[in-house]
Amino acid sequence: MIEAVLFDFGGVILSSPFEAFADYEAEIGLPPDTIRKINSTNPDTNAWAQFERREVGPEEFSRLFEEEASALGHELNAQRILEGLHGTVRPSMVEALNNCASKFKTAMLTNNITPMREQDLDEDVQTVVEIFDILVESSIEGCRKPEERFYEIACERLNVEPERCVFLDDLGINLKPARAMGMTTIKVVEPEKAIKELYEILGFPAD
Structure with a gap:
């Protein structure tokens, strides 16, 4: 589950x-x-x-x-x-995040160069950041994806076993260790397809 x-x-x-x-x-x-x-x-x-x-x-x-x-x-x-590191918000993914946050624990796992709290974030990005239960950031933790310890930190802080987690990333190299730990993984190439796969795993009704 x-x-x-x-x-x-x-x-x-x-x-x-x-x-x-x-x-x-x-x-x-x-x-x-x-x-x-x-x-x-x-x-x-x-x-x-x-x-x-x-x-x-x-x-x-x-x-x-x-x-x-x-x-x-x-x-x-x-x-x-x-x-070039500053991307734009994907509304469909934010909607999916909100849907997940209403029923599940959520975490951001990001390799970044400056902690979120030290960045001058655009309002729409700040709003998204505040949805997550926890943030796990390489710039704070001193380790990064795909190091196994990074994923362990997320599980420890959420108090969940890896087998009870779904993890979405756009890089296969970051998904591999998570999958080896027992997580269900989704590679995000086309956001809409990834969201569909996520909803199927979580048992959310299709639109």
Whole structure:
């Protein structure tokens, strides 16, 4: 029996930053998915991983990330990439979150570079953040998805077993450890399809 629904934020509740990355790559003539390739090289220790755990600040991140890009033969401006991290709210996902919050425990599981409480959030984003029972943020916890400890923290704070959780994320690498722990997982590629799958799992009536 499901007791909790866990949501990624960027790429699930908000539009994906990968869209902004693709626009920047096209603007400066980089091959498609260059930024994702840099991020997937040494994913546990690279600049992005360190930044999401708050082990380095923005200036050090930019230096390290640009060095990593250079090592792969690319030149880019890391600051421009950071500017693309702010997505827009997906109304259908917010509706799904509200529906879940009326019957289940909810949590946001997000790899971020600055805690939500320190961000100057738009009003619509702040409203969404306040729906969740708990927030689990890499910038606070010192660990990040896909590290197993990150998911354990969410379960401990919600007082639920992994087997009683559904987790939605847009990245398969983040879903794999959650599924191994016993969670039911949903990969969000097309939001409407993901919501339909979620409602089927939870036993919500179809529209």
